[in-house]
Each structure stands twice: as C-alpha cells, then as structure tokens.
Amino acid sequence: KAGVTQTPRYLIKTRGQQVTLSCSPISGHRSVSWYQQTPGQGLQFLFEYFSETQRNKGNFPGRFSGRQFSNSRSEMNVSTLELGDSALYLCASSSLANEQFFGPGTRLTVL
Amino acid sequence: DAKTTQPPSMDCAEGRAANLPCNHSTISGNEYVYWYRQIHSQGPQYIIHGLKNNETNEMASLIITEDRKSSTLILPHATLRDTAVYYCIDGTGTASKLTFGTGTRLQVTL
Numbered sequence: 001k002a003g004v005t006q007t008p009r010y011l012i013k014t015r016g017q018q019v020t021l022s023c024s025p026i027s028g029h030r031s032v033s034w035y036q037q038t039p040g041q042g043l044q045f046l047f048e049y050f051s052e053t054q055r056n057k058g059n060f061p062g063r064f065s066g067r068q069f070s071n072s073r074s075e076m077n078v079s080t081l082e083l084g085d086s087a088l089y090l091c092a093s094s095s096l097a098n099e100q101f102f103g104p105g106t107r108l109t110v111l
Numbered sequence: 112d113a114k115t116t117q118p119p120s121m122d123c124a125e126g127r128a129a130n131l132p133c134n135h136s137t138i139s140g141n142e143y144v145y146w147y148r149q150i151h152s153q154g155p156q157y158i159i160h161g162l163k164n165n166e167t168n169e170m171a172s173l174i175i176t177e178d179r180k181s182s183t184l185i186l187p188h189a190t191l192r193d194t195a196v197y198y199c200i201d202g203t204g205t206a207s208k209l210t211f212g213t214g215t216r217l218q219v220t221l
Contacts, residue, residue, distance in 0.1 A: 004154075033209075043155070043198075043211035090154050099145075100209065102154030 002027065004093050004103035012109045018079040021106045025072050025093030031055075032074040033100065034066060037088040046089075049074055078108075086110045114138070115199050120216040123193075129186040131215050133199035138179050142202055145209065146173065146184045148195040155198065155211075158184065189219045 005024045013019050025032050033056075034046040045058040049068035066076040072093075078085055086109050092100040116134045123129040135144060146158040159166055159173045161182075166173045172185040186193055198214040 035209075035211075042213055043209075045209065092154070099157040099160060101157065105154050 004091060004101050006089075006091050006103040006106050008106060009104065010107050010109075012111060013081050014111050015081055015083060017081050018077065019081060019108060020075055020077045021089055021091075021108075023074045023076075023091030023093075023103060025074070025091075026095075026101055029093035029095050029101070030072055031094045032068055032072065033092045033094070034074070034076050035090040035092065036060070037090060037105070038084075038086070043090070046076065081110045083110050114201055114210060115212050117197075117199055117212060117215045119213065120218070122218050122220060123186075123189045125190055125219055125221055126188055129184075129189040129193065129217055129219070131184040131186075131197050131199075131217065133182045133184070135180055135182065135199070135201045138201045144173065144175055144179075144182045145200045145202065146171070146182075146197065147200065147209075147211075148193075148197045149214070150192075150195040158197075189217075191219050191221070193217065194219045 007022045031050045033048040035043050037043045046060055047054055047066050048056040052068045063079045068074045088105045088107050090102050090105045092102045094100045114137050143160050143162050145160040147155040149155045159168055159171050161173045161175055174183045196214040196216050198211050200209050
C-alpha cells in the first residue's frame with residue numbers, strides 16, 4: 001500500500017505571495033490532517049478534513065486554509081506569505097483506526 | 112499546549128533496551144496514549160497506542176500505569192536507526208488532532 005504523498009517536497013516563495021500544497025492520503029483513508037513544524041514552535045495542528053468537510057481547526061490565522069476533494073486528496077493554501085511561515089508542512093491521513101500516517105512533508109522557505 | 116511531559120533527551124547503547132517515560136497528568140478516561148517518533152527531516156512515524164492495557168507490536172511495547180498518569184515506551188533492542196525524537200501524546204480516539212510536545216531526543220550509540 002502506498003504511503004502518504006506530498007507535493008512539492010521543497011518550495012521557495014517570497015513575502016506576499018501565496019502557496020498551495022498538496023497531499024494524497026493512503027488509499028481508503030478519509031481523514032486528512034495538516035500540521036506545521038518549526039524549530040521554535042514544534043509540531044502544531046492546522047486543520048483536519050473528513051469527507052470534504054473541515055472537522056477540526058487549530059489556532060492559525062485565516063491566511064491558512066484548506067480543502068478536501070471527493071477522492072480524499074487535500075490541499076492547503078497560505079496567502080500573503082510571511083517570513084514566519086517558513087516551516088515543514090506535514091500532512092497525515094488516518095482510517096477508522098487510531099493511528100495517523102504522516103507524509104514526508106513540504107519544506108517551505110519564505111524569503 | 113502539550114498535555115504530556117517527557118525528558119528532553121536520553122542516551123541508550125545499541126542492543127540495550129530503551130525505556131522512554133512520559134507523564135500524562137491530565138489524561139481523561141476516554142483518551143488514548145499514543146507514541147510517535149520523528150527521524151531527522153522525515154514526517155512523524157506512528158509507533159503504538161493504548162488505552163489502559165499494556166500493548167506490544169513489532170516495533171515496541173507500551174506500559175501504562177494503572178492510574179494512567181504515566182506510560183513507558185520500550186524499544187527492546189535499540190539500534191542506531193532508532194535515534195529520533197519520540198513523542199507521547201494523549202488524545203481522543205479519532206486521533207485527528209494530535210498535540211505534540213517537545214518530545215524526547217533519543218540518541219542510540221555504539
């Protein structure tokens with residue numbers, strides 16, 4: 001079974017731009033969660049989607065948004081990028097069981 | 112904020128058992144104990160989870176105290192590839208929103 005895939009793996013943007021990251025969950029998994037990881041703040045929950053609906057949301061500004069498609073693939077978007085948005089963005093999928101499976105992440109650098 | 116507390120770092124000799132402790136002082140009755148690890152520059156990897164009974168799988172064993180206020184992850188024969196940051200988390204059964212703390216950085220040495 002293929003794991004969680006994320007594209008792109010690396011991305012460089014400048015302040016003020018916007019970015020879209022993509023996540024393909026494990027086949028059959030309907031829940032997709034997004035996390036931001038920075039050296040200073042650690043791993044922080046952004047939001048979770050289940051069956052195309054946002055089910056949980058973390059404490060991030062409205063510049064961070066996401067969506068999920070009918071095939072469970074998910075995208076997250078960050079608008080008006082700031083230097084502090086530089087981070088590793090991780091996507092995780094889960095089934096009805098309790099464990100989450102993480103992808104390799106997208107490393108975003110904002111210049 | 113994370114609800115668990117872990118030592119920031121531990122060392123273990125290769126081939127020996129690594130015992131990683133965690134305190135879950137505010138865990139509630141319906142919350143599970145999860146353990147994940149993150150090897151440098153990779154996404155976190157699920158290890159094991161439990162509710163109140165001890166659990167074992169091919170990667171590790173999980174010991175949960177009777178009052179569920181603490182747990183221990185045991186890697187029975189640590190290898191160099193087990194060097195990673197280990198996170199313990201308590202959360203509800205949907206596991207959709209994990210609150211990671213700072214974890215324990217385990218260094219396995221020759």
